[in-house]
Amino acid sequence: TSLGMDEETLSLVRTIVPALTSKKHKGQDGRIGIIGGCQEYTGAPYFAAISALKVGADLSHVFCTREAAVVIKSYSPELIVHPVLDSPNALEEIDKWLPRLHSLVVGPGLGRDEGLLRTAKEVIEKSKARDIPIIIDADGLWLVAQQPSVIQGYQKAILTPNFMEFTRLYEALHQEPLDGSDRGRSVLQLSGALGNVTVLLKGEQDLISDGRRVLTCSLRGSGRRCGGQGDLLSGSLGALAHWAFSATPPPSRSVSPALLAAFGACALTKQCNSQAFQTHGRATTTSDMIQEIGPAFKKLFES
Ligand SMILES: NC(=O)C1=CN([C@@H]2O[C@H](COP(=O)(O)OP(=O)(O)OC[C@H]3O[C@@H](n4cnc5c(N)ncnc54)[C@H](O)[C@@H]3O)[C@@H](O)[C@H]2O)[C@@H](O)CC1
Numbered sequence: 001t002s003l004g005m006d007e008e009t010l011s012l013v014r015t016i017v018p019a020l021t022s023k024k025h026k027g028q029d030g031r032i033g034i035i036g037g038c039q040e041y042t043g044a045p046y047f048a049a050i051s052a053l054k055v056g057a058d059l060s061h062v063f064c065t066r067e068a069a070v071v072i073k074s075y076s077p078e079l080i081v082h083p084v085l086d087s088p089n090a091l092e093e094i095d096k097w098l099p100r101l102h103s104l105v106v107g108p109g110l111g112r113d114e115g116l117l118r119t120a121k122e123v124i125e126k127s128k129a130r131d132i133p134i135i136i137d138a139d140g141l142w143l144v145a146q147q148p149s150v151i152q153g154y155q156k157a158i159l160t161p162n163f164m165e166f167t168r169l170y171e172a173l174h175q176e177p178l179d180g181s182d183r184g185r186s187v188l189q190l191s192g193a194l195g196n197v198t199v200l201l202k203g204e205q206d207l208i209s210d211g212r213r214v215l216t217c218s219l220r221g222s223g224r225r226c227g228g229q230g231d232l233l234s235g236s237l238g239a240l241a242h243w244a245f246s247a248t249p250p251p252s253r254s255v256s257p258a259l260l261a262a263f264g265a266c267a268l269t270k271q272c273n274s275q276a277f278q279t280h281g282r283a284t285t286t287s288d289m290i291q292e293i294g295p296a297f298k299k300l301f302e303s
């Protein structure tokens with residue numbers, strides 16, 4: 001059954017979770033970077049960055065525009081916020097930090113300003129050269145739909161589209177309308193067309209493919225679809241991808257690190273949604289879900 005499959009994959013995810021020991025120094029369990037945050041959107045990069053921390057990363061950096069920075073900083077003292085994304089030497093400023101980052105999440109609240117998208121593209125190129133896992137979400141996916149070559153073939157990339165973003169990507173790569181009747185097949189095709197980049201299509205069931213196989217995450221969430229849940233997912237995935245790709249030996253022969261990390265992030269997001277909904281019902285918001293990350297993580301991956 002699919003629930004049996006979920007259980008099996010969850011137990012594989014447990015193997016990549018780093019032990020909490022007194023032998024480690026700050027930073028070892030993850031220094032995650034978020035590229036996003038502009039005039040319109042400050043919530044999305046905050047949700048992504050705080051989620052990476054709550055999952056267990058040690059440091060979370062947000063690279064956003066100057067005016068978004070003060071806002072994001074005042075949501076939370078735990079984030080390191082760089083007001084550089086719209087500066088003339090943005091790439092130089094971000095490149096200074098790249099050697100210290102373990103993974104990058106590109107897109108939450110990035111917006112679609114041409115200059116910002118160009119910078120995001122250059123940061124992706126630099127990160128590929130450094131072999132850093134790259135999660136692409138939200139407006140980062142807008143960029144990939146315009147210029148798929150920016151990510152094509154990069155084995156440490158994971159794309160996290162909602163249905164709308166998926167449709168745009170699919171139609172950009174296949175030059176034909178998406179036939180929505182077999183989503184699993186479409187996800188497999190899109191991943192194949194992108195050179196086996198891992199694609200996670202979010203929905204009632206999350207579908208994840210590396211172009212070779214499709215994993216389905218069928219955990220139950222709730223009927224509450226407030227904005228920001230996708231940001232929680234992509235930020236968590238930033239931390240999980242670092243753990244999955246750096247695990248030695250590789251966690252599984254049949255499931256790639258990217259698939260495993262993506263599955264873990266899906267399961268966690270749905271579990272947070274379900275738990276928050278039990279308390280808050282219709283009033284559930286993403287902040288309520290973020291408060292559940294600790295208990296949800298424990299239930300799924302540490303019990
Ligand atoms: N608090 C915040 O700052 C938030 C900012 N956000 C940012 O807002 C920007 C735009 O993101 P959007 O997600 O709106 O992207 P899009 O502008 O591509 O819009 C997606 C649209 O598709 C619709 N949609 C989603 N799933 C669908 C489905 N299964 N079937 C049919 N329609 C569906 C949604 O209602 C939405 O209007 C991004 O930068 C994103 O990160 C969001 O992350 C939400 C929270």
Ligand SMILES: Nc1ncnc2c1ncn2[C@@H]1O[C@H](COP(=O)(O)OP(=O)(O)OP(=O)(O)O)[C@@H](O)[C@H]1O
Nearest residue numbers: 162202203204206221227228229230231233269270
């Ligand atoms: N119909 C659904 N039923 C249950 N869970 C869903 C459904 N649609 C999405 N989800 C879950 O909600 C989470 C976020 O997915 P969603 O499609 O809302 O992303 P998004 O549109 O990018 O969100 P955001 O508002 O953060 O940008 C995922 O964990 C996904 O599994």
Ligand SMILES: [Mg+2]
Nearest residue numbers: 138162230231
């Ligand atoms: Mg989104």
